[in-house]
Amino acid sequence: xxxxxxxxxxxxxxxxxxxxxxxxxxxxxxxxxxxxxxxxxxxxxxxxxxxxxxxxxxxxxxxxxxxxxxxxxxxxxxxxxxxxxxxxxxxxxxxxxxxxxxxxxxxxxxxxxxxxxxxxxxxxxxxxxxxxxxxxxxxxxxxxxxxxxxxxxxxxxxxxxxxxxxxxxxxxxxxxxxxxxxxxxxxxxxxxxxxxxxxxxxxxxxxxxxxxxxxxxxxxxxxxxxxxxxxxxxxxxxxxxxxxxxxxxxxxxxxxxxxxxxxxxxxxxxxxxxxxxxxxxxxxxxxxxxxxxxxxxxxxxxxxxxxxxxxxxxxxxxxxxxxxxxxxxxxxxxxxxxxxxxxxxxxxxxxxxxxxxxxxxxxxxxxx
Ligand code: NAD
Ligand code: GLY
Numbered sequence: 001x002x003x004x005x006x007x008x009x010x011x012x013x014x015x016x017x018x019x020x021x022x023x024x025x026x027x028x029x030x031x032x033x034x035x036x037x038x039x040x041x042x043x044x045x046x047x048x049x050x051x052x053x054x055x056x057x058x059x060x061x062x063x064x065x066x067x068x069x070x071x072x073x074x075x076x077x078x079x080x081x082x083x084x085x086x087x088x089x090x091x092x093x094x095x096x097x098x099x100x101x102x103x104x105x106x107x108x109x110x111x112x113x114x115x116x117x118x119x120x121x122x123x124x125x126x127x128x129x130x131x132x133x134x135x136x137x138x139x140x141x142x143x144x145x146x147x148x149x150x151x152x153x154x155x156x157x158x159x160x161x162x163x164x165x166x167x168x169x170x171x172x173x174x175x176x177x178x179x180x181x182x183x184x185x186x187x188x189x190x191x192x193x194x195x196x197x198x199x200x201x202x203x204x205x206x207x208x209x210x211x212x213x214x215x216x217x218x219x220x221x222x223x224x225x226x227x228x229x230x231x232x233x234x235x236x237x238x239x240x241x242x243x244x245x246x247x248x249x250x251x252x253x254x255x256x257x258x259x260x261x262x263x264x265x266x267x268x269x270x271x272x273x274x275x276x277x278x279x280x281x282x283x284x285x286x287x288x289x290x291x292x293x294x295x296x297x298x299x300x301x302x303x304x305x306x307x308x309x310x311x312x313x314x315x316x317x318x319x320x321x322x323x324x325x326x327x328x329x330x331x332x333x334x335x336x337x338x339x340x341x342x343x344x345x346x347x348x349x350x351x352x353x354x355x356x357x358x359x360x361x362x363x364x365x366x367x368x
Contacts, residue, residue: 011225013232015148016240020168024148024232026225030175031061031136037069040170041132043105046070049093049120050111051080054138057181062111062136070107074100078116082268085115085155093123104128107170113139113186114146114273118161121152125167135172139182140190140224141274143174144197144231145252149239155268159329160260166244174232176224184217188310189274191216192255194227195305196281197234199298200251200341200349205230206305213308251349254341255281258315258363261326265318278311279366287354287362288342298343315367320360323367 010027030036046066050059055077063073076096078089097106108131110120117135124133135147153164179187194216198206208226209216215223235252242248259280262271271279285302288294307313318326327338338359339351 011229013229013236015168015236017168017243022169022171024172024174024236026143026174026176026228026232028175028177028221030173031058031178032065034065034068036173037066040069040107040134041105043070043103043107043132045072045074045100045102045106046109047074047076047093047097047100047102047106048109048111049076049078049116049123051078051116053080054112054116058111058138058178062109066109072100074102078119080115082115082155082263082273085119085153085268087154089119090123090154093119094127097123097127102127102131104131106131108133109136110134110147110169111136111138112142113137114142117142117147118151118153118164121150121167121169122154122164125152125165130167132170133167135169137172137174138178139186140179140228141186141193142190143176143179143228144190145193145235147172147174148232148235149249149252150243160264160268162329168243172232174228176221176228179219179224184310185272186274187217187219189272189278191309192274192278192281192306192311194231195302195309196252196254196277197231199281199285199302199343199346200254201234201238201347202230203346205234206346210305213305217310250339250351251341254343254349255279255284257327257338257340258283258323261318261323262315264326265322266316271312271316275312278306278309279313279315282306282313283315283362283366284340284342286366287340287359288344290358290362291342291354293342293344294346298346313366315363317368320363323363324356324359 013024108124110117137143137147150168153161156162212223255277259276262276285299289299
């Protein structure tokens with residue numbers, strides 16, 4: 001499969017969730033186009049939630065684009081960073097909405113990466129028991145994963161994304177042009193979530209990623225358009241079948257059990273989420289091999305792809321016991337038993353427990 005299609009043309013990927021169905025729009029120049037926002041519900045106010053990095057880049061443009069539709073457009077600018085994905089930032093959103101007398105028709109717009117998207121979604125789920133919101137993801141990671149599917153949350157010091165809600169947006173708008181300003185390290189972090197979709201759902205996509213990794217790293221628009229579209233299609237397919245993660249949706253967490261332990265163990269913000277997921281996928285691939293589910297060549301292939309994407313393949317030396325302790329508070333754990341998303345065949349993943357001795361061996365072999 002090769003990257004194709006005119007990126008000026010907007011591609012639409014629907015998420016089929018019955019009366020909560022919505023579209024993901026993917027293309028160039030979407031942010032400024034009035035047509036992007038035209039059919040959103042009318043309201044007295046649009047509240048753009050963003051952060052100190054993204055606001056100077058894109059907030060005014062979004063305000064201008066929303067002006068014909070919404071009489072009032074306020075901008076709520078939060079501090080930047082995973083370490084601010086907390087109650088204080090959430091309260092900042094509520095304080096401002098209340099101070100500005102925003103009613104329950106107010107539409108929230110999450111303009112930023114996954115941190116802003118997750119917090120805005122949670123704020124939308126809670127404010128006046130629920131107001132509509134739109135995701136305007138500005139990182140690759142947010143475009144291919146976090147803005148889609150309605151998981152919203154803040155972190156707790158004891159665990160990542162532990163306080164949250166399922167709450168679907170009205171629309172997701174992925175303007176590929178905003179990725180031009182993304183730092184290279186963040187682009188690589190986003191690639192981790194793109195790579196994830198190959199082993200869990202689509203071997204052809206993994207081949208495509210392998211062949212187009214250089215183009216993706218060079219921000220070739222056609223390659224990015226294909227990567228975002230295919231990732232969103234796979235995520236939409238999974239979420240439509242299992243919105244609330246009673247089973248299948250857990251496969252989207254390939255690499256995340258190890259990854260969340262890395263993030264929490266180092267303190268949020270030390271490694272980027274995508275970096276932790278990249279390294280976590282290398283560990284989960286090795287565990288799939290150790291358990292006899294996959295041939296050794298698979299783990300080596302995953303290690304190579306993750307490394308080529310500019311992501312770490314060796315985890316921090318937290319100690320095996322600390323990894324196991326941190327993984328036991330993962331949301332997939334049941335009665336303290338850690339469950340891992342493992343690859344059973346290329347394109348097929350499943351969640352299962354693994355003997356602690358085998359997991360310990362994998363951690364030892366993949367940490368500095
Ligand atoms: P992020 O939101 O912290 O953004 C990364 C950095 O890039 C930030 O400094 C941000 O200000 C900056 N930035 C954003 N857009 C930019 C742009 N266009 N130009 C320049 N700088 C820009 O991180 P992220 O990787 O986008 O998201 C990670 C978060 O997403 C984590 O909190 C993770 O838990 C969450 N997540 C949620 C889901 C979900 O399903 N809800 C899925 C995956 C990840
Ligand atoms: N990123 C995992 C999920 O959306 O379920």
